[in-house]
Amino acid sequence: MDFDNNNLSQNKMLNEFDIFKDFLQQKNLRWTPQRKMILEIFLSFDGHVDIESLHQKIQEQDPSLGIATLYRTLKILVDCELVEAHSFHDGKKSYERKFRVQHHDHLICTQCEKTIEFEHALIEKYQIEICEEYGFTLKSHKMELMGVCENCRKE
Amino acid sequence: MDFDNNNLSQNKMLNEFDIFKDFLQQKNLRWTPQRKMILEIFLSFDGHVDIESLHQKIQEQDPSLGIATLYRTLKILVDCELVEAHSFHDGKKSYERKFRVQHHDHLICTQCEKTIEFEHALIEKYQIEICEEYGFTLKSHKMELMGVCENCRKE
């Protein structure tokens, strides 16, 4: 069955689908229509997505796709480093596109939950210094600034 | 019944117990032996504590104290800003003393889970600048640097 109509692998530049396929092959896992659809829908979101939103959008396209498959696929996507998992204050996990996206930190409005992504070169520099000071090898980091945005302050 | 042997409120300087009592009174809540014990045991820990560790230590002193009371009390302590709740990568919540403790960020070993707390004045300064730039009023922040510590690297 040829469900891969886009035939993305003909594109010389590596994209998320190729990376995912390669990873699956490497690990002796299989490229399935469900996994393709989940990655497609995941990429159609900007910024952060939670399971609920993903599941909802998937249901619209294919109501037969089970929630367990969604969880399983996201776990693989995290393993192959295309996706990053976050756990925010409310305990719910959210997922974020990682590949070819510069690392970024988050500015979160505690009232409307609006989230802005940013980065700051000097902060990154100091992070590395701090790690060296304590003998750590830095692998990744997460910074969240919680505050109230302009709009919410007006109300 | 006078379970408050320490009579902490006679101490002129505000401490966690007074703050907690005041908060309870303000909100028309009651000062109970269970709440006192939970705060005591919470304060006896350094740095981060999770529910499990707290519950275990509480069981040693008073096996009759229910887990629901522990959750309820921690929620109040967070409300009155004596305690800060974090949710780390594994989805489990942990709690951290907040009052009279300088804010600090975390350096976490992804292998042994060892956690070091640190702060950096310039990073804090830049955080404020970033917030201003986006029109946010900064309320709190969280920074986690994930890496591998010296010991784990040797193994």
Added chain:
DNA sequence: CTATATATTGATAATAGTTATCAATATCAA
């Protein structure tokens, strides 16, 4: 192209952490 080994799927049971319910009890203000 076909056969075969095995990875994957969806449904659902199971689990873990947390919260809600409720009757008995403790607190606290008058």
Added chain:
DNA sequence: TTGATATTGATAACTATTATCAATATATAG
């Protein structure tokens, strides 16, 4: 001391996530 009501512990309920399993789809060797 009393009475209104907040609190407690036990436990049911709930939510998010993971494990189980039989049916099915995929990849690969021939």
